Amino acid sequence: MTASLFDVASPASHASPATVAALPLICTNCGTRFDPEPSAICLDCLGPLVPEYDASRTLPDRETIARRRPSLWRYHEWLPFDGIPTLSPDSGFTPLVEAPALARRLGVARLWIKNDSVSHPTLSFKDRVVSTAINAARAFGLDVVGCASTGNLANAVAAHAARAGLDAWIFIPHDLEPAKVFGTSVYAPNLVRVRGTYDDVNRLCAQVADSFGWGLVNVNLRAYYGEGSKTMAFEIIEQLGWKAPTAVVAPMAGGALVTKLHRGFRDFSDAGLFDGPLPRLHGAQAEGCAPIVRLVERGGGRIEPEIPSTIARSLAIGNPADGLTAARAITETNGWGAAVSDAELVAGIRLLAETTGIFAETAGGVTTAAAVRLARTGHLRADDEVVLCITGNGLKTLDAVADALPPAPVIAPKLSAVAALVESAAA
């Protein structure tokens, strides 16, 4: 085969940047401590592990943070490494956009969009979690990373692995949206489509991580992966001028984002970086897959899994691993949950676009429609200052809106044709 212009040496031949150590782990269920390792499960009770931070570490003040580079690593003292990692240095610090027209539609005092639909490099908040997970993989000397994914995580793992020169094995449901499939395969990972739902893929990947010694970011690197989501809370506080909103609405799939938003707000509150109460955390899901919202509504301590049926594929997790902790975060902050239909989420995408200029994927439509529902039911109030977490880009789920949008007129290249259109539009 003739070499093409673009044949290049393997990315693995790139010089490896220096590594930093990952933090040790502690079980959230029984409190047992573990050395840093690519494991997310307690040896004693199978409970989930989280990084354990040194409570006596020196923390930066507002001015110090404000002088740092605009990436998620400006908060590195709250991320699970002993130092500043070198891989994926450019993700995070996405815009916080005020949206007065949407605030008026919802009847709240002020409203902002935390716009991770423009996250670098893969246009979803998964760039945050992969940034921390891939540095954990490097810290543990793992050459292969991977994930089980509903799409956005697949994009992010493939892209970050490509930049880092790591091999990637990525497992997705067989029927994902084409944009999410192509948006993964372009980075040349080992992409595997599994017949079944995301929950089937999840189960398979738990066994894969257990068998191949790879770093699956949301399986055996999960303890480090989840910490990246806290940076969304940190950025909201800093970008609001070191103050908290009164309410946050965020989408829920596995429940990790809401759980880690709660942790992030508590971290900054504990550090004295803002005063006053934590925001009320409201969780959004699609009616066709809402096990966490239903747990919030009925109370109790157990998730009842569901078989997903919704076009919001990125939220279609019927057995959410962090569902219980997400429900607790919602109830502890006096928040609530809202589930919306597929038609409502499409309307949510359009409302967000028409009032803010931001085109979100289906999860963003769920979040926006849920905010409308929460406002109508009194869970968002007239004096609220609200942040909506928009976690993915609408270009990834074009099919969701294609049939809902009016066709554009086709005209002859004549001024008279334009004039006729203008007259018709004014009528």
Place this chain on the structure above:
Amino acid sequence: MSLTVSLPSILARLADGNRALAASGDTVGDAVADVTRRFPSLAPRLVDEHGEPYPFVTYYLNDEDIRFSGGFGAAVRDGDELTIVSAVAGG
């Protein structure tokens, strides 16, 4: 009924290193009880103080989450496979 119970490696060390165990019983709960009788140190890892599965551990009977088919009361047949995995984050 005779079935196979597949353990994650983290639990296999408590079962003499076996990732797959033969077990018997008429229900998933019976099979789990059979395994924990033979390997008592597995008991507190497989069931909580009420004898129920932990929220962060999922049991699959022939690839189906047992919570859709009666939990520990789900009936088993000869040759079934019960797979135990820990929870996985979202994606």
